[in-house]
Amino acid sequence: MTPEQTTDVLIIGAGPAGTCAALRLLALGHKVALAESEPFPRPQIGESLSPGIQNIFDYLDATDLLSTRNYLHQLNAQVIWDTTSPQTVSAAQRGSGVMVDRAQLDKDLLDLAVQRGLQLYQPARFESCKQVDGSWQSQLRQDTRTIIVNSRFILDARGRRGNNMQNRVLTAPPTIAIWGHLPAHLMPADTLVEAGKKGWIWGSPTPNRQFRIITFTDPRELRGNIVAGVFHDLLSETQLFQQAAGSWEIDELQTCTVFTYAHTAPWQDNYLRLGEAAFSLDPLSSTGVEKAMRFSLQAAIAVNTILKTGHTDMARTFFEDRMIESISNHTHWTSGYYAQAWPGQQHAFWKERSVPFIDQLPSPTAFYEKLSHKFTAPREKSPEQLINVQQELQRLWHEPVHLSAELIFKETPCVIDDILEFRTAIQHPNLEREMAYLEAVEISPLLSAAPKEATFGSIVQQWSTVLPFEQAVRIAFFLWDKDILCTIA
Secondary structure (H helix, E strand, C coil): CCCEEEEEEEEECCCHHHHHHHHHHHHCCCCEEEECCCCCCCCCCCCEECCCHHHHHHHCCCHHHHCCCCCEECCCEEEECCCCCCEEECHHHHCCCEECCHHHHHHHHHHHHHHCCCEEECCCEEEEEEEECCEEEEEEEECCEEEEEEEEEEEECCHHHHCCHHHEEECCCCEEEEEEEEEHHHCCCCEEEEEECCEEEEEEECCCCEEEEEEEECHHHHCCCCHHHHHHHHHHCCCCCHHHHCCCCCCCCEEEEECCEEECCCEECCEEECHHHCECCCHHHCCHHHHHHHHHHHHHHHHHHHHHHCCHHHHHHHHHHHHHHHHHHHHHHHHHHHHHCCCCCCCHHHHHHCCCCCCCCCCCCHHHHHHHHCCCCCCCCCCCCCCCHHHHHHHHCCCEEEECCCCEEEEEEEEECCEEEEEEEEECCCCCCCECEECCEEHHHHHHHCCCCEEHHHHHHHHCCCCCHHHHHHHHHHHHHCCCEEECC
């Protein structure tokens, strides 16, 4: 007889996105099963974790996993980017990033989830799934036996294997990555980043006493050329990697095409995609693991909301909006950073990547339409200015003010005690996204209560009856700085 299991959520794939979702859903009291096709530990690239990862591990009560191993913390960086002169960025300036052994870290995260109640099938291949009476029935293959898992949700965290090209839309031009290793003692004990005319190069010590070097260039550079030759040419034109260019000790080189993309239908009938099954980011920021785990936490909130309240539409809106926000913000950041590189727009590699990019689809999905809208040219923002609060408060106190004509009040899902509830948010061209709370204070009731004929000072006084005076001043100044609370010309 084929064994069957019933669970709330089945997760496919035990990378950081999958195990992060498992840990959070287990903490929220749900039954979770996970299927992973490979035994652990298994080789995995992506050792450089950005500073924001620390908060996620703290939130998951998994901080020890970053400190119990011989991982590399507090690395300084040498950078050649906007100028041709090397700049040193100290560890304190970079933040608390860490170089890890990804194979071991992934295993440690998975072991922790098992300790907390995860039902694990490993190695087990996910073969198929179908909907039966509103739930998912999945078929797993483990050794010679077939296992049936019934679940309300499937979270697909298989990485790039979790989708295919026809379900993706590119959000950056493709790039070729070529990488190899040197013994660590041959290179500086710093992270190195350098822009060159045909691409950029990243290098760093790794916890296994090697120094990894990865070059990123246009795929056209490999046409008619051998990989080793392209790799050598890219390094030979650098300052920071000169000593590696001719080293015979570089191990056998590896290469892959780096596609930056989004899945065009990441939520279908309670089948959700996480991590690189949902989207991938340009490697420039080294935030791929952090963004994947953060998105998994948001997905867990959406799943928890449906399991506890049944509010599917609100949960799906939240899931899709957070995914679009992550892709859009990262794409605009990377294009701006590419535009700052010293080689400039006369070089094709840099020109093609210095503007936000999204490919066209012959048959756009509803999700694609929402995503592509974010790739239109953003409204130009005025530069940030430091405000002398005491001086400006005195000047503005008796100034008449009114609400911006561009201000919109909009119902939006907000996280309240680990589930989603609708709150009235404000939307304005000067805000990156709708905002329901500022400094943990709900904004719309404050604005709705503001009299039509008011001064800046009278609004601060009114708000200070329910808030500390200093906080009322800060909120009023934020809204004034964003032209949401406008002085009358």
